[in-house]
Amino acid sequence: MTRRMTLTLVLSAALAATVYWVATHTYWADVDMPMPARGEARTNPMYAAQRFVEALGAHASRDLVLVVPPPTSVVVLSAWTWDLSPARRDALERWVESGGRLVVDSSVATNTEFRRWSGFGYDYRDSRRDDRPVQDDDCSQYDEEPRDDGEPRRDGGRWLCDFDDDFSLTTRLPAEWALRDANKGVQVARVRVGRGSVTSVNGDPFRFRRLFDGDHGWLLAQAAGVRAGDDVHFLSEGDYPSLLALTWQHGGPVVVLAAILVAFLLWRGGVRFGPLAAPAPTARRSLAEQIRGTGRFALHHGGSEALHAASVRALDEAARRRVAGYAALPAKARTDAVARLAGVDADALAAAVYNPRARRPHDVRHTIALLETARRRLIVNEATA
Numbered sequence: 001m002t003r004r005m006t007l008t009l010v011l012s013a014a015l016a017a018t019v020y021w022v023a024t025h026t027y028w029a030d031v032d033m034p035m036p037a038r039g040e041a042r043t044n045p046m047y048a049a050q051r052f053v054e055a056l057g058a059h060a061s062r063d064l065v066l067v068v069p070p071p072t073s074v075v076v077l078s079a080w081t082w083d084l085s086p087a088r089r090d091a092l093e094r095w096v097e098s099g100g101r102l103v104v105d106s107s108v109a110t111n112t113e114f115r116r117w118s119g120f121g122y123d124y125r126d127s128r129r130d131d132r133p134v135q136d137d138d139c140s141q142y143d144e145e146p147r148d149d150g151e152p153r154r155d156g157g158r159w160l161c162d163f164d165d166d167f168s169l170t171t172r173l174p175a176e177w178a179l180r181d182a183n184k185g186v187q188v189a190r191v192r193v194g195r196g197s198v199t200s201v202n203g204d205p206f207r208f209r210r211l212f213d214g215d216h217g218w219l220l221a222q223a224a225g226v227r228a229g230d231d232v233h234f235l236s237e238g239d240y241p242s243l244l245a246l247t248w249q250h251g252g253p254v255v256v257l258a259a260i261l262v263a264f265l266l267w268r269g270g271v272r273f274g275p276l277a278a279p280a281p282t283a284r285r286s287l288a289e290q291i292r293g294t295g296r297f298a299l300h301h302g303g304s305e306a307l308h309a310a311s312v313r314a315l316d317e318a319a320r321r322r323v324a325g326y327a328a329l330p331a332k333a334r335t336d337a338v339a340r341l342a343g344v345d346a347d348a349l350a351a352a353v354y355n356p357r358a359r360r361p362h363d364v365r366h367t368i369a370l371l372e373t374a375r376r377r378l379i380v381n382e383a384t385a
Helices: 003-025 047-055 086-097 112-118 208-212 216-224 243-269 287-300 304-322 331-342 346-354 361-384
Strands: 059-063 074-077 101-104 120-124 139-144 158-161 167-171 175-180 186-193 196-201 231-235
Touching: 047 059, 047 208, 047 216, 047 231, 074 216, 086 101, 086 196, 101 216, 112 120, 112 186, 158 216, 186 216, 196 216, 208 216, 304 331, 304 361, 331 346, 331 361, 346 361
Parallel strands: 059 231, 074 101, 074 231, 101 196
Antiparallel strands: 120 167, 139 158, 139 175, 167 186, 175 186, 186 196
């Protein structure tokens, strides 16, 4: 047997032994896993408590704003700021005193104004220094105190979870019903206020899935005194939607219009790929174009007399160089001499030089053109003579 075959047999045996060990020490079993909450159960922390109360024959509703119910109703407060508004605090206190049943958890019971009104307080006691042992798990047994006979009820106690036994409730008024922990500290108590009652729970056992822990369902039924036909209101203000969600809910059209306006302003002031119009040529105008443009501007804006005087002066300067004794000649002799040398009509030239106002404004252009023609011909004839 070769070395390679020996190594293969050893590895095969080791693999077979591993497979055999795994097969004999493992098994397949179905395990129920809780599915994540969906729909209202995902957003409503008191959803399970509401369904539980409805299963007991009562009517349950979730409120985000206090609407004082009839005195025969039950209000369960959680994540509620007791002294945020004096008006609603006074309304809730008057409702309890008129016969309402109020249940609060630790998020409300620690409020100073609530403790002043209800008579509840807190006492700290380090459970690690007590002689009586406390269980290490999250759930502990709590003894229920009687309502009538004054003797503790011996039924094995109730299992409650996630209560902090280092703190216990105190009451200024006598408690009608209570639950005590292993250290004799009060964790749940009900007192009479006016014609109604207030039940304080030193924990938060009714939110989300915590209702399914221990005897929390029984605790809710006992704390609220739920009976068939009761109207139970779960009141909370700790789960309001975000500011953006509230803005969209109450001002959706304004948000849409503002977004359209911002988009239009960004588009209007944004950088484009090219100019809106072709750029004008940057070449300079010729001297002749500038002169013609200046003349047109002066002609259309009351400067025709200045243009005519300039044309006459230019003609006289050219005539002095061609006609001997030009300055001493009479006016008619001047125009006749210039007309003869320039080859233009003498009467038309005389009218153009001495009588321009007799012409209509639109004829001034022709008058200046005649004077300029005569001047240029004098210059040309001078150059060829």
